[in-house]
Amino acid sequence: MSTKGREGGIVYTYYPGRGSWQVEPPEPPEPPPPPPRRGRLTAAVAGIVAGSLLAWLLGGLLPGRHRERERASAVIAPAPVPGTTTPAPRHGDEPADIAGAVLPSVVLVTAPGGTGSGVVYDAEGTVLTDAHVVAATTGEVTLRLTDGAALQAAVVGADPVSGLAVLKAVDAAGLRPARLGDSDETRVGEEVLAIGSPFGLEGTVTAGIVSALNRTPAGEAGPLALADAIQTDAAINPGNSGGALVDMDGEVIGINTALAGTGTGSAGIGFAIPVNEAKRVADRLLATGRVEHARLGVSALDSPSRPGALVGDLTGGGPADEAGLRQNDVITALAGTAVTSAAGLIAAVRAHRPGERVSVTYERQGTQRTTEVVLTGP
Template sequence: MSDTPQPSQSQPQPPQGAPVNAAPAPAPAPAQPAASKPKKNRKGVKTFFIAFAGAAVACVLALGIFVAVNPSNSGYTIKETNSGITIDVDTDDMSLAEAVAAKTLPSVVNINVYANTSQQSMSPFGMLGSQSATQELQQTSLGSGVVLTADGYILTNNHVVDGADALEVVAEGETYKAKLVGTDPSSDLAVIKVDGATLKPIEIGNSSDLKVGEWVMAAGSPFGMEQSVSTGIVSAVNRSYADSESGAIYTNMIQTDAAINSGNSGGALVDAEGKLIGINTLIMSTSGTSSGVGFAIPVDYAFGIAEQLIQGKTPSHAQLGVSLITVNNELAQRFGIQATEGAYINSLTAGGAAAKAGLQEGDVILKVDGESITSSSDLVLAIRSHSPNDEVDVTYLRDGKEETTKVKLGADTQ
């Protein structure tokens, strides 16, 4: 049993993709605005949490970004060695941006997504049995991806490739057919592969020690404009969000003000050394376009999922082995619970992590590792921020008394 909030409880609105009006491949079609569902915030303003698979086939323009690197008087130097490319910068942001773009862009690809559509035809005489159906590939969306290996493994978001019947990758101006290697809808990550090509892998960084205010660059294909970059800073870390409809759970995300738009999903967020620190995935916006509040899945987590997918494994995620209901005043009165918030354990998985730790049906979980739990979604996010076999301190309410116990987390693949 996965750690699942009961459907009767209110959950955050899901991030919405940005499909395009279908057009026969490969001809471009007019750009379409991003589609999204409104979410009311406390001030009553409509807010959108959007997962950008790509808003417009139309914007598949032959746009190139040309980076002029002048080693003399440029304020930075780029050194290519057997161990990779290093950037030494000793002047302003403009020079830094040029150097990082020159290193990063060859490792960021555009992904075109196609789906089969049925075409019905009939004889002009309308004779019985004269109808026939044909399958035709049409481009439905686009997104971005990050090259992990020279032999063609590419990391992207699951929502970019979801529902694809065919995939096409554009890398450094060359177009290749791609195949789906594996997906993990729970973490919204996927790996695809290009065969018969030698690609330029990105350098993997570290997302565990990021500091708020650090310089970052986002690279991808916003609105289909390939090889585009934007710069900003790390606005915050450890942002989390749960999508109750798709089941995707986003934990410890990196928040950035670097512009992220439709088509950027699956693209790279890199640091000042051009190292990958995150996979651009979501934005929060009142308009459906970038408002300076974007989110990236941290590379430490994303790369681990990618490795499992490449190895043909089913990715595992930490879980307690419970089903949950968010505590509110109505529930508290009905069951006589002496708490107005928390996560009520509705049932447990026999032999699961919670059961082994002595938790029982009817317990209300109030804290995990000292952090307050106000809802079932809070608990799911807190647990998913850990790995299977991690130990956490769980504080719970039973018969009006608070108690704390250690729980060794299980895995959803067990």
């Protein structure tokens, strides 16, 4: 019969038939008591944790397979469909990004007598430029794109009062419309780019700020006065006329049109037609081929005593005369728009059409008055 013995946790067994002792393997420990039964919520949470842990382990152990799945997803994702306009830059992008987005929408305009610039207005091939760029012709002009392609275009119409002209390309396939902003939101001091073809150097970009608003450039007078212009110190030279003045959202806020100084080069003072005025004039030229500008029937100067337009001469039987306005009255508002200068009065009148009835607020000998005026045409 075998005999068992224990020493220090080790079990020995003596077998008489063998005459020897043998060390026995340790006995397995008793299993722990079963855990309390979990509810469904506890089991569900445990399953989620286990699944997350398994996914993490697999991701760590099998990085190649994980990346392959990512690459496969990227490959099968649909590519964006190319459009007719360049994707808009984000506000705060570098000037290089903004210029790159807008340059394809600005063209070199070649007409008999000179060259200028133009801004692509729509996908139908409409191009905006300055009236003086195409003043010597009513026939075809040539548009050169940034990629070197040349297109023929016809003059739809020109408006010498606003200084704007509209062209229509024969083939609009290669043209990319610009993104037009809201010039009423333009602020003095904001950064801008001027894009065009000064001295025939197409695709030229200059930078500056909006220096002032509601300017009437020196030397302009009468019905041809450029009123409500945006002033900028971005370099504008001969050949920039008709090009784009662009804000930091990549939107066109003006059509470059004039420069101050000797007329041979930039003096840091250039002017642009506000794009809201350009859109209004362009739409009328496209619809009828001509633009009728409203008139109040007065000549005006800046008031020396307070913000407003000082009435000078009146057209006998004209709208202002018929409404009771008199010389030396100071007009301070028209149709609810504040008037702080003579240029502001011109701009406020031009925002309306002939035949419209508008209110005019004015001061006479310290007393504020309001009257109704029916604006006339040319």
